[in-house]
Amino acid sequence: MTLLDIATTVDARGLSCPMPIVRTALAVKSLQPGALIEVLATDPGSQRDFVAWCRSTGHVLVGQTADGPVYRFLIRRK
Amino acid sequence: MDQPLNLVLFSGTDDKLQAAAVLTAGAAALGRPVNVFLQYWALDAFRKGKVDRDHGLAPEAGAEGREHVDHLRKAGQVGWAEVLRQAKDLGPVDIQACSLSMDLLGIDESDLDPLVDGVEGVTAFYLNAGDGHMVFI
Numbered sequence: 001m002t003l004l005d006i007a008t009t010v011d012a013r014g015l016s017c018p019m020p021i022v023r024t025a026l027a028v029k030s031l032q033p034g035a036l037i038e039v040l041a042t043d044p045g046s047q048r049d050f051v052a053w054c055r056s057t058g059h060v061l062v063g064q065t066a067d068g069p070v071y072r073f074l075i076r077r078k
Numbered sequence: 079m080d081q082p083l084n085l086v087l088f089s090g091t092d093d094k095l096q097a098a099a100v101l102t103a104g105a106a107a108l109g110r111p112v113n114v115f116l117q118y119w120a121l122d123a124f125r126k127g128k129v130d131r132d133h134g135l136a137p138e139a140g141a142e143g144r145e146h147v148d149h150l151r152k153a154g155q156v157g158w159a160e161v162l163r164q165a166k167d168l169g170p171v172d173i174q175a176c177s178l179s180m181d182l183l184g185i186d187e188s189d190l191d192p193l194v195d196g197v198e199g200v201t202a203f204y205l206n207a208g209d210g211h212m213v214f215i
Contacts, residue, residue: 014154016153016156017104018103018107019161019164021103021104021107022106022161022165024107025106025107025168026164026167029168053107053108057109
């Protein structure tokens, strides 16, 4: 996965629930199907929230990593 | 998840409105329609020019609760009105004022914040609610 593949990054660091999901859902709207979106978040609830959100909306959670307090999600738009 | 989430907001304190806004935005992010019905003191908080003011906290918050809320706010928590505005950008979020509560407060539609989509009675609210979940805050 190269950086070039990422269509947009949502920096939701420091934002509390539900803003990481809200910002991501808004950003996804303007992307083409298949586009890759990167999300950075510090809200601990986001780990489960993004799994649930992707399962419910049909977007694909391609990857999920944690770097200290920062969670990084890679999501492919359906 | 096609059935709407239906929120009846009664309380007008910032903590309860924040909780309601979080529920609304979460449902909207999942593509679920949300109907919000504003009664009594919640409606008062949605009056034009009042939305972004301090509406206090529920009595159970106490002094310690106030500290926690202030801490979260200072850390950059997005306020309930802005959360609702963004939820409306995500999907169908319909915010209606209870007509009885309008009479109680002695106000008309021009007194309401643009977040409010209209005024209706409880029958119309139930009709739109369908078989979706109903939450009273």
